[in-house]
Amino acid sequence: MKIALLGYGKMGKTIEKIAIERNHTIVLKVDKEDHNYDIAEADVAIDFSIPSAAVQNITKCITAGVPIVSGTTGWLAQYDEMVSLCKEKNGAFIYASNFSLGVNLFFELNKKLAKMMSPVEGYEPSMEEIHHTEKLDAPSGTAITLAEDIIDHTSKTSWKLDQGDKYAIPIAAKRIENVPGTHTVTYSSIVDDIEIKHTAHNRDGFALGAVVAAEWLQNKNGVYSMKDVLGL
Numbered sequence: 001m002k003i004a005l006l007g008y009g010k011m012g013k014t015i016e017k018i019a020i021e022r023n024h025t026i027v028l029k030v031d032k033e034d035h036n037y038d039i040a041e042a043d044v045a046i047d048f049s050i051p052s053a054a055v056q057n058i059t060k061c062i063t064a065g066v067p068i069v070s071g072t073t074g075w076l077a078q079y080d081e082m083v084s085l086c087k088e089k090n091g092a093f094i095y096a097s098n099f100s101l102g103v104n105l106f107f108e109l110n111k112k113l114a115k116m117m118s119p120v121e122g123y124e125p126s127m128e129e130i131h132h133t134e135k136l137d138a139p140s141g142t143a144i145t146l147a148e149d150i151i152d153h154t155s156k157t158s159w160k161l162d163q164g165d166k167y168a169i170p171i172a173a174k175r176i177e178n179v180p181g182t183h184t185v186t187y188s189s190i191v192d193d194i195e196i197k198h199t200a201h202n203r204d205g206f207a208l209g210a211v212v213a214a215e216w217l218q219n220k221n222g223v224y225s226m227k228d229v230l231g232l
């Protein structure tokens with residue numbers, strides 16, 4: 001496949017390495033505020049840029065008829081707008097807050113645990129996410145997905161970055177140098193804690209998932225998720 005990389009930072013470079021290993025060609029790299037790039041020669045675009053650039057990049061791809069895989073986080077207030085545009089233009093679009101197989105299995109485990117905990121009294125859910133110090137958004141997109149799945153299955157109605165609201169799941173967002181991404185979900189009671197945790201050791205899992213999603217999206221139209229790609 002001919003791949004356009006929209007965002008050529010830590011993830012863009014890791015995706016390039018994995019894509020070349022899988023015999024794809026990188027035909028375009030965009031790594032700054034540039035509205036004039038030509039996307040047309042790409043079979044698929046992969047956007048791992050910055051929150052303020054994602055919507056423009058996705059719009060450009062959908063409008064040009066190029067399938068788009070986006071992993072950029074921190075722009076989800078406009079997700080529904082991108083879904084509508086994709087349907088209107090008969091495009092192909094996948095967004096995932098986390099493309100790694102491990103985290104997508106962890107998402108399923110989190111939903112199962114939330115369902116299990118829902119009728120049990122005395123346990124309060126909370127979450128922690130740890131990322132590198134260059135991360136622009138907080139909490140992480142992955143933490144938001146985990147929180148939304150807990151909200152869907154329990155009496156919690158929202159998430160908050162601080163504590164003290166009994167209807168909200170508190171999320172602690174920590175920034176420590178060079179951490180690729182660690183997420184922990186804890187249910188605490190007076191007598192014990194139940195904890196599930198995913199620790200990324202590097203960025204290869206995220207990048208491989210994004211390339212696999214791009215391969216899967218070829219010759220398809222519609223809006224998909226990693227659950228569709230992985231058949232979970």
Ligand SMILES: NC(=O)C1=CN([C@@H]2O[C@H](COP(=O)(O)OP(=O)(O)OC[C@H]3O[C@@H](n4cnc5c(N)ncnc54)[C@H](OP(=O)(O)O)[C@@H]3O)[C@@H](O)[C@H]2O)C=CC1
Nearest residue numbers: 007009010011031032033049053071072073097098099206
């Ligand atoms: N879904 C997933 O599985 C994962 C998602 N992510 C998300 O991906 C995004 C990128 O992460 P990461 O690579 O670590 O971040 P980096 O900061 O390393 O890379 C982002 C790159 O985007 C560039 N950029 C700035 N403006 C634009 C633009 N208009 N169009 C295209 N590129 C632009 C930046 O350039 P400059 O530095 O010059 O501003 C930078 O090179 C983040 O939102 C992160 O949360 C990360 C890992 C996994």
Ligand SMILES: O=C(O)C1=N[C@H](C(=O)O)C[C@H](O)C1
Nearest residue numbers: 073097098135140141142181
């Ligand atoms: O910015 C990152 O690095 C990551 N961002 C994603 C997120 O916000 O969840 C995925 C992963 O945790 C790494």
